[in-house]
Amino acid sequence: MKIYKLVLIELWHRKSQLITALLAITLGIGVIVGIRSVAVVSEKAVAVNLDNLGANIMVLPLAASVDNYYSADIDAPTFPEDYVERIATSTLAGVDNMSPKLTRKIKIGETNIVLTGIIPKNELASKPIWQTAGLTGKELQTTCGANPINQSFGYKDEKLQRKAIDSIATDECLIGSNISKKLKLKEKNIVTIQGKNFKVAKVLPETGTVDDDRIFAHLHTVQALLGINGQISAIEIMGCCNAISDGLLSKLRNILPDTKITTINQIVATQIKTNQLMNKISVIFLIIVLFVGGISIGNSIWANVNERKKEIGTLRMIGFTKGKIYEILLLKAAILGIIGGILGYLVGTLSGVVLGPQLAGLNIEPIPIYLPWSILISLFISLCGSLIPAYLAGKIEPYKIMQEA
Amino acid sequence: MIIETKELTKNYHHKDGLVVAIKNINLNFEQGDFVTITGPSGSGKTTLLLLLAGLIRPTSGRITFKGYDLHSASDNKLANIRSKHIGFIMQNFSLIPYLSVLNNVLIPLSLNQNGENTKSDYAVHLLESIGLKDRMNHLPKELSAGQQQRVAIARALVNKPNLILADEPTGNLDPALAIEILEVLKQINIENKITIIMVTHSPTASEYGNVRVHIKDGSIII
Numbered sequence: 001m002k003i004y005k006l007v008l009i010e011l012w013h014r015k016s017q018l019i020t021a022l023l024a025i026t027l028g029i030g031v032i033v034g035i036r037s038v039a040v041v042s043e044k045a046v047a048v049n050l051d052n053l054g055a056n057i058m059v060l061p062l063a064a065s066v067d068n069y070y071s072a073d074i075d076a077p078t079f080p081e082d083y084v085e086r087i088a089t090s091t092l093a094g095v096d097n098m099s100p101k102l103t104r105k106i107k108i109g110e111t112n113i114v115l116t117g118i119i120p121k122n123e124l125a126s127k128p129i130w131q132t133a134g135l136t137g138k139e140l141q142t143t144c145g146a147n148p149i150n151q152s153f154g155y156k157d158e159k160l161q162r163k164a165i166d167s168i169a170t171d172e173c174l175i176g177s178n179i180s181k182k183l184k185l186k187e188k189n190i191v192t193i194q195g196k197n198f199k200v201a202k203v204l205p206e207t208g209t210v211d212d213d214r215i216f217a218h219l220h221t222v223q224a225l226l227g228i229n230g231q232i233s234a235i236e237i238m239g240c241c242n243a244i245s246d247g248l249l250s251k252l253r254n255i256l257p258d259t260k261i262t263t264i265n266q267i268v269a270t271q272i273k274t275n276q277l278m279n280k281i282s283v284i285f286l287i288i289v290l291f292v293g294g295i296s297i298g299n300s301i302w303a304n305v306n307e308r309k310k311e312i313g314t315l316r317m318i319g320f321t322k323g324k325i326y327e328i329l330l331l332k333a334a335i336l337g338i339i340g341g342i343l344g345y346l347v348g349t350l351s352g353v354v355l356g357p358q359l360a361g362l363n364i365e366p367i368p369i370y371l372p373w374s375i376l377i378s379l380f381i382s383l384c385g386s387l388i389p390a391y392l393a394g395k396i397e398p399y400k401i402m403q404e405a
Numbered sequence: 406m407i408i409e410t411k412e413l414t415k416n417y418h419h420k421d422g423l424v425v426a427i428k429n430i431n432l433n434f435e436q437g438d439f440v441t442i443t444g445p446s447g448s449g450k451t452t453l454l455l456l457l458a459g460l461i462r463p464t465s466g467r468i469t470f471k472g473y474d475l476h477s478a479s480d481n482k483l484a485n486i487r488s489k490h491i492g493f494i495m496q497n498f499s500l501i502p503y504l505s506v507l508n509n510v511l512i513p514l515s516l517n518q519n520g521e522n523t524k525s526d527y528a529v530h531l532l533e534s535i536g537l538k539d540r541m542n543h544l545p546k547e548l549s550a551g552q553q554q555r556v557a558i559a560r561a562l563v564n565k566p567n568l569i570l571a572d573e574p575t576g577n578l579d580p581a582l583a584i585e586i587l588e589v590l591k592q593i594n595i596e597n598k599i600t601i602i603m604v605t606h607s608p609t610a611s612e613y614g615n616v617r618v619h620i621k622d623g624s625i626i627i
Contacts, residue, residue, distance in 0.1 A: 001511040006508075009503060314499040314500075316484070317458075317460065318560075319484050319486075319513065
């Protein structure tokens with residue numbers, strides 16, 4: 001009879017102890033796997049949202065703030081459109097795309113809208129989410145520097161990608177989804193803005209951003225309409241993440257000293273904070289599970305040792321060494337740890353898959369690499385928790401059972 | 406000679422002072438002896454058995470078993486000697502409650518996996534010889550007291566020991582079952598030439614020994 005068989009039979013014999021011990025370790029590991037699964041998907045979701053948002057660097061007039069830009073006040077400061085040319089003709093690496101804009105708040109009837117002048121293709125390229133609307137017929141990817149399409153935006157001439165491309169007619173506009181609903185406008189409808197008629201070329205899909213309340217028209221048309229020719233409110237830049245880390249902002253400031261250049265800090269900070277929070281929660285739970293799981297398994301093994309004192313004494317009497325007693329108890333703990341790790345992974349993953357869409361609006365997918373990690377952590381907890389009970393079991397003197405009547 | 410003691414003494418420290426459990430005992434037994442140890446409660450019978458098994462160490466004196474000095478052997482060495490050469494039969498049977506009859510008999514083999522199948526066959530043969538083959542998949546609680554003690558005897562024999570130490574093996578059995586067990590032990594002793602050292606209160610049981618030792622206050626009277 002092999003030792004592992006003895007351990008398995010004993011485990012099966014005491015099912016309630018087995019279930020109690022497994023429950024503690026399974027739930028602990030399950031919570032960690034669940035949180036980590038949500039965290040990973042959440043990080044990806046934020047990253048995708050950032051990509052969909054497009055631009056991550058804003059060039060604003062020195063006196064303006066991001067709030068001024070988004071509020072599109074009538075007296076919001078502007079700067080010359082020529083600044084786009086300065087960047088385009090520079091040799092800066094990491095400026096994947098630029099989108100010069102002029103924004104002003106206007107009224108159509110009683111409805112407040114933000115009229116935004118854009119250089120169309122640049123604008124579209126810097127907002128990949130719009131690609132799905134079929135505006136370019138080609139989905140752009142925004143993975144920094146990893147994709148040649150992303151680097152050139154489909155243009156063979158590298159210089160051309162930095163030039164403003166005019167592909168929207170002067171009498172056409174794109175409208176945000178909210179504006180479409182408020183003004184009951186559809187494609188090919190005519191809308192009058194500041195006395196000029198525009199044909200609705202496209203209703204943009206909902207983005208959940210301020211863009212949903214905007215009407216986009218060609219920059220030069222908007223400039224003429226508002227009477228501020230040659231001026232823009234901002235340049236949105238899609239900068240490569242690595243290039244930003246390598247000092248792209250300061251290089252831009254050197255080219256455009258009288259402007260304010262900033263990253264979309266709030267979004268980035270939110271992403272970082274969310275990720276940090278999830279990671280902290282994971283670590284806190286890991287520590288709790290290490291303590292609670294270890295104590296729980298240790299307590300279970302210790303109760304088991306007390307219940308089996310007579311049996312352990314018998315085994316010692318017939319020739320089992322202390323080492324063999326340790327082996328029996330630690331093997332039991334290891335089996336509990338491995339099963340607990342596997343069950344914990346399954347419980348955590350299933351919880352994430354089932355509850356993720358309902359509670360967090362995230363589609364959680366199983367992360368297979370967490371299975372070996374779950375087993376290793378669970379095994380570590382079980383073995384650590386069982387060391388003291390196993391040591392004390394080895395000290396049970398066999399002669400005591402001989403002295404029992 | 407299989408086992409010998411020289412000036413064997415065992416003292417215990419008690420809150421009321423020093424207790425001399427075994428006092429300068431000199432014994433030697435030959436292979437094939439059936440030794441019975443009798444004496445009143447507290448006379449030191451079980452302590453002597455524990456000393457002979459290497460389960461406790463003497464305060465002074467020597468114990469030699471098959472040439473091994475049990476006094477100076479390490480714990481692991483003593484455990485190894487017990488697993489290979491000594492079988493135990495206890496008053497309370499000391500069976501593992503969750504193991505089947507067969508697995509209880511096989512337990513000592515888990516320490517020596519060589520020739521496991523052969524030894525497993527031997528365990529079945531032992532159960533057959535004591536009339537429990539048809540119960541080998543039962544749990545101990547499903548057996549009578551006499552049957553449980555016979556399982557303990559089979560377990561003591563499975564490693565083909567030179568020595569069986571029995572502590573009141575009939576203490577929990579009615580007289581008829583006690584005779585049955587004693588007959589089994591006697592048969593083992595004669596057929597296999599295994600030395601049996603049995604502690605007992607029972608005068609009837611003591612009659613089975615060809616060597617009889619009576620202890621009183623830690624010393625041998627007879």
